[in-house]
Amino acid sequence: MPTKPAKPVSDEAWVAATVVALRTPEIDSWTGRIHVHKVLFLVDVLGLAKPPFRFELHQYGPYSFDLDRDIAMMEAFGQLNVEYTKPGYGPRYQITKAGLSLDSELPQRDRDAISRVVDEVGNKDSKQLELLATCLWVTKRENVKDDDRAIDAVRRIKPRYSDEDIRKSLQQAKKMESKLKAA
């Protein structure tokens, strides 16, 4: 008997799962644009799952225009709410009832991958996330293994961070990678 082909998972399911994970009461992350982008990038670059978004270096480090578009579509279709909770602060995302059904589209192993990354970085602010993601871009995508060269490479991309901040972030990235890959 031929088996039914698995229902394809929509790109929006990844966004929904990420927002749900970030907004769990225990984490209650800010869940802004940068948080969603960086969590999915970390899942991808650490090889924990394969989100369908193409990441590239942009103003805030690794960024995906496909992901931006999908977030906008979800907002237009009432699957995501944008909340402006404080003047002078950027938006926070929250999943709606319509968006919750997308979360369950994603296979459990991929949702677990997202949750594990969120557990590690969900409480970081956007500046910390930006630096962490850029460090991993340099070490994993540009394959720079030597710490001093990695610091130089990150500084070229993000000149406003100090060498000390970059060094700490590189160490955090290494620890996080070991921990998540061992699990």
Added chain:
Amino acid sequence: MAQDMNHEKMTAFIIRETEIAEIINEHYAAEGISAEDVIVVATSPALSDDPSKNTAFNLFLNQILTGELGSDRIDYLLRDAVHSGQPSGRFDYLKLMNAMALVLQPEGEGEAVQLGLDEGGWLVAEQMVVARYLMYIALYFHKTKRIYERHLTDFMKDWLSKGKLPKTVKKYLDLSDTTVLNAIVDSGRKPASNGHQHAKRFVGRNHLRLAKEVILADNCREDDKGRRFPDGERFDKLGNHVRMLYGDTLTDIPDHTATKMFATDSKILVRIDGKPRYLDEVSEVVRGMSSKIWRGRIYCEKGHEDQVKAACEEFLSQNSSVQENSDADETSKAGQ
């Protein structure tokens, strides 16, 4: 050349692979400007082969050219309004330019400085967003333009070798408007040629006709804040239903390009009382705009419009949006 090229990547590729790079490098080297600088400014910092070109200055020039308030965006709206005779695309661009300012990103969004607007620019930014909305509905999403875009896409898939764009820059650049139009006319006259069934639609002006247009007000759900958004699932079911009944029908909804157009409006920063605020946070007009562009269309062969329209209307009257059904369910449960 990768087949997943987009507009920006193609531009970067063309700059790099043609005499354009040589000319820039030769004539501007003394001023420290290279082809990679031009790629960062004209396309995206991510597309440069040289990370050292991602300087704050180049990034800022990139914003001026391609950003949410960039010259490219202002230009195409005004130019398209003039050339199409569509007055709704016009807005007070001089006032917009006068209101431009450097605005710090909001808290939690990074610490970059971005091209934004001071307080006086809020209203004219809304004007620009509304102009873009009207141009989208009246021009970019015009029913006849859209269907011919689909026919053109189908023709190109059949006509191009293996349905793919050329792999070399030279062959890609040879695919001019004239080349493609000639190919359509030629193919339209020769039944045995590739793409003939699509090309003859152009030659005979026999495009699929609009049978039914569904607007947001007639196909919407509400979230818990009372905001309306399109019922995509219901419209998909409608499309499948008429396709089963009538075969060669086609559905069309604003696609990702439309949403991308409006998504960027939400990233326009305005300085209000010294604080950076996003335009869609402070403007009710902009806030509601993204879903308002929604139009669902069903196209069919010429001569079948009335039947297909009747089938659509019957389906829609028998299959209400989920929100209405939920309200009915809640009411009946309460009565038990």
